[in-house]
Amino acid sequence: MPKLIQISDCHIDDQRIAMGVDSQQNLQSVIERLQSSKFDALLINGDLTHHGTTSSYQILKSILSPIKQPIFVIEGNHDHAQNLGEVFKENLFNSFKLDNWEIIKINSVQVGKTSGLVVSTALFELDKACLNSSAEHIIITLHHPIVPMNSSWDDELSLENPLDLFQVLDKHSKIRMIIFGHAHEAGEFSRLDKRIISCPSTALQFNQETRIGFNEYELNQNGTINLKTQWI
DSSP: OOEEEEEOOOOBOSSSEETTEEHHHHHHHHHHHHHTSOOSEEEEOSOOBSSOOHHHHHHHHHHHTTOOSOEEEOOOTTSOHHHHHHHSGGGBOSEEEETTEEEEEOOOBOTTOSSBOOOHHHHHHHHHHHHHOOSSEEEEEOSSOSSOOSSSSOGGGSBSOHHHHHHHHTTOTTEEEEEEOSSSSOEEEEETTEEEEEOOOSSOOSSSOOSOEEEEEEEOTTSOEEEEEEEO
8 A cells, every 4th residue: 555644834944943943853854763763755745945045945855855656745835836846856646646546736825824724626627637537536635634633733724715625525435535734733623524624744843742753544445544743
C-alpha cells in the first residue's frame, strides 16, 4: 500500500527564528525523522515560508534536500505565489496519483487575507477533476480548514465558504478524505463518511501541544486509510 506523508505550516524565514521558534531547526528534525521512514510521497500543505521571500524558499529547498521521494506543495496564505513558483516549479501540482488513489488540490488562498475562499471557477474545476478521475479513491487537499476546529482556533480565519465546497464534495462518492493545514493543530472530523483531517505544524502548534508533528497516511486498496500523527 502507498504511504503519503503530510507536513504543513513550516514558516521558514530568512532568519532562523519565526513566530518565536527556530522553524528551520524544527523542520530539520522532521526531515531527519522522515529519512528513516519508508513512504512514497511528501505533501506540504501551505505556508512553506513565513514571508514568502525567494531566499526563504531556497533555504526550505535545502532543508528538504535529503528527501528523495517526490515532493508536492500547495500555496498557503503566507506564501508568495510567484516566488514559490520560481523555486518549487517542479513540485507544484493539480493532482497526482499513488496506486489507485488520486490526490487533487484546490486553491483556497486569498491574496492579502488570512482566511480562505474557494472561488467558483476552482469549484467547477474540482467538480470536473473528480468526475474525470480514473482513480478508485480520491483525497482532496487545500490549505484552510473547512470545518469548525472545536478548539481555541479562530474559525473566522478558516475557509469562508465551506458550504459551497461541500456542495461539490458531497456529490462524489470516490472522495475518502479531505486534508488541510493552517490551524497549526491535529484534528479529525467527518462528513458523509468522508474523513476530514487537520495537519499539525512543523513550526509550532496554536493549542497547548508543545511538540511539532506531521501526518502519515497508509492508503489501502479498498479505500480505507490508516492515519498516524507523528510527534517530535
